[in-house]
Amino acid sequence: MVFSSNVFLFLFLPIFLGLYYLCPNRFRNLLILIGSYIFYAWWRVDFLLLFAAVTLWNYWFGLRIHRAESREQAQRWVLWGVVGNLATLGYFKYANFGMENINKVMEAAGFEPFLLTHVILPIGISFYIFQSISYLIDVYRGDTQPTENLINFAAFIALFPQLIAGPVLRYKDLADQFTERTHSVDKFSEGATRFMQGFVKKVFIADSLAPLADYCFALENPSTGDAWLGILAYTAQLYFDFSGYSDMAIGLGLMMGFRFMENFNQPYISQSITEFWRRWHISLSTWLRDYLYVPLGGNRHGTFNTYRNLFLTMLLGGFWHGANWTFLIWGAWHGMWLAIERALGVNAAPRVINPLKWAFTFFLVMLGWVIFRAENLDVAWRMYSAMFSFNGWQLSELNAAAITDLQIATLVIAYATIAFCGLRQFYRNPLTTKAPGTAAMNDSDLVASTGHGSVAVVRPIEHTRYLVRAALLVLFCASILKLSAQSFSPFLYFQF
Known part of the structure; x- marks a missing residue:
């Protein structure tokens, strides 16, 4: 689903905003999460599972980094957390490119090329992976407290206005807005x-x-x-x-x-x-x-x-x-x-x-x-x-x-x-x-x-x-x- 489509303008957005303003404040972040998942799944439902898995991975590692008993232990947690994010991005975004160039070298050397099933690039992965990495590093640096509220964190990662093509948001800039934000006609x-x-x-x-x-x-x-x-x-x-x-x-x-x-x-x-x-x-x-x-x-x-x-x-x-x-x-x-x-x-x-x-x-x-x-x-x-x-x-x-x-x-x-x-x-x-x-x-x-x-x-x-x-x-x-x-x-x- 894209913003510049009749489905978004005349179906998704009015329904979402109507429910959002009818919903009590304490349930609005949950509604954002549900609406954002529907928005993302409109493209492909199966990649929603990957999206949720990345969210859970970073939520868990954020807590582990914060609760680490020493700086060395926190460094190990942030390292593994970031490596997991980069490995996900690397496979889905660069596997085809890497294999294509390796095969060119193999063929030039007279060897048979490797066979690899074409990897589909999940939409928006570059943006939500970067946001996840910044969250882990900010927790490690002490620039933000990790959230215990999984709904709030998942809603931050999935926030549909910026999910597909940015801006690249940071949790430390929006943490307070997820707990308390103002709404007005202006x-x-x-x-x-x-x-x-x-x-x-x-x-x-x-x-x-x-x-x-x-x-x-x-x-x-x-x-x-x-x-x-x-x-x-x-x-x-x-x-x-x-x-x-x-x-x-x-x-x-x-x-x-x-x-x-x-x-x-x-x-x-x-x-x-x-x-x-x-x-x-x-x-x-x-x-x-x-x-x-x-x-x-x-x-x-x-x-x-x-x-x-x-x-x-x-x-x-x-x-x-x-x-x-x-x-x-x-x-x-x-x-x-x-x-x-x-x-x-x-x-x-x-x-x-x-x-x-x-x-x-x-x-x-x-x-x-x-x-x-x-x-x-x-x-x-x-x-x-x-x-x-x-x-x-x-x-x-x-x-x-x-x-x-x-x-x-x-x-x-x-x-x-x-x-x-x-x-x-x-x-x-x-x-x-x-x-x-x-x-x-x-x-x-x-x-x-x-x-x-x-x-x-x-x-x-x-x-x-x-x-x-x-x-x-x-x-x-x-x-x-x-x-x-x-x-x-x-x-x-x-x-x-």
């Missing part, structure tokens, strides 16, 4: 507005740009114009798709009384790759910093080790996105530029916009998106070759015949929206070097903020609020009509 209204905003971004813009990107990346011999049009379309599509999902997740959380951390902060106005990762997928970049970069040593053990740690963090972060060489290279690309910027002393929190720095950063980001989007290295090479061969800016006949004026208009609207919202956000609330309540910012090479609410959301001034909401409602209704006319509307990050 909070529900804020959530509904945020959900509609995300829905419009996803269905009205991202889904309209998807065919444009698909056409260009599918061409066997793209022209320079085809290649650049394709990557411009995908750059906008990915942002509106993923940030749209995050908006919907945050909005649904508000309707249920939860307040999640922000996941995007106008990333395409960044003037360095370091700043980009402080604005893009913030929940993941904070996770990588706190549970990978800092444990590797952060910037505490010399210049070379700092560069190495930055590179390894992004390399593994890229591999987390998918079992493909393309994702490893994409992660290495960003890791390399983070290390270069660190060596050059690049300011990651500029106070003014430098057009040249912005253009260069946007260019680097788009180059990375090429290999991120490509199905394999051959497709990536084909696109890169076309982008820089300068063999003609005219679109190929096949591409020109498939592209519509509406898609081109949507692309223009998308970038106009990015520019307008980005500039307004920058001058109203420029990214600061330190976020409120954030400690140890010497290791903030990837991101600048950790807690929910630390990235401000730009809201319209009071006298325009109702006009903006009225316009949003009209766009939301139009998006529903568009959704009903198209057959399928998957989110790009579901594959991760």
Whole structure:
């Protein structure tokens, strides 16, 4: 089940919210758990068993870590708990990739390849495994108390607004909200507005740009114009798709009384790759910093080790996105530029916009998106070759015949929206070097903020609020009509 579907909008969500607000407070977390399990099982019932098993595993290990009689014993418990999570993720996400590459080596050496039944990737596994790992490590560090309430913990892991594609939540940030949270008309209204905003971004813009990107990346011999049009379309599509999902997740959380951390902060106005990762997928970049970069040593053990740690963090972060060489290279690309910027002393929190720095950063980001989007290295090479061969800016006949004026208009609207919202956000609330309540910012090479609410959301001034909401409602209704006319509307990050 996906948010951008009639089943979710007109069946699951109204029934769930109706039961939720009719239910006494003490039973609401149980209802969240049941509703989230139904939401997840809509895809495949059998993988719900794996999901429940991972939940029980981490609940039990969390208690064992907390009750350990010595630090050495706690270390053993957290080690086995994390290993179990990584082994689960490794098998389901990387077994096919690993066996495929081993077989290539075997065949090249003249041996018979191994046979392995194709492993199906459970939806959302990357997100709930990362949340589980952070829980165990936070308990070990003493950053949070483990919960004795299995229902609350299971509801946290299964919380359906963020279950499938994030944001990557942490128990320590939501523990108090699972025991006590506020519900009000204003909070529900804020959530509904945020959900509609995300829905419009996803269905009205991202889904309209998807065919444009698909056409260009599918061409066997793209022209320079085809290649650049394709990557411009995908750059906008990915942002509106993923940030749209995050908006919907945050909005649904508000309707249920939860307040999640922000996941995007106008990333395409960044003037360095370091700043980009402080604005893009913030929940993941904070996770990588706190549970990978800092444990590797952060910037505490010399210049070379700092560069190495930055590179390894992004390399593994890229591999987390998918079992493909393309994702490893994409992660290495960003890791390399983070290390270069660190060596050059690049300011990651500029106070003014430098057009040249912005253009260069946007260019680097788009180059990375090429290999991120490509199905394999051959497709990536084909696109890169076309982008820089300068063999003609005219679109190929096949591409020109498939592209519509509406898609081109949507692309223009998308970038106009990015520019307008980005500039307004920058001058109203420029990214600061330190976020409120954030400690140890010497290791903030990837991101600048950790807690929910630390990235401000730009809201319209009071006298325009109702006009903006009225316009949003009209766009939301139009998006529903568009959704009903198209057959399928998957989110790009579901594959991760």
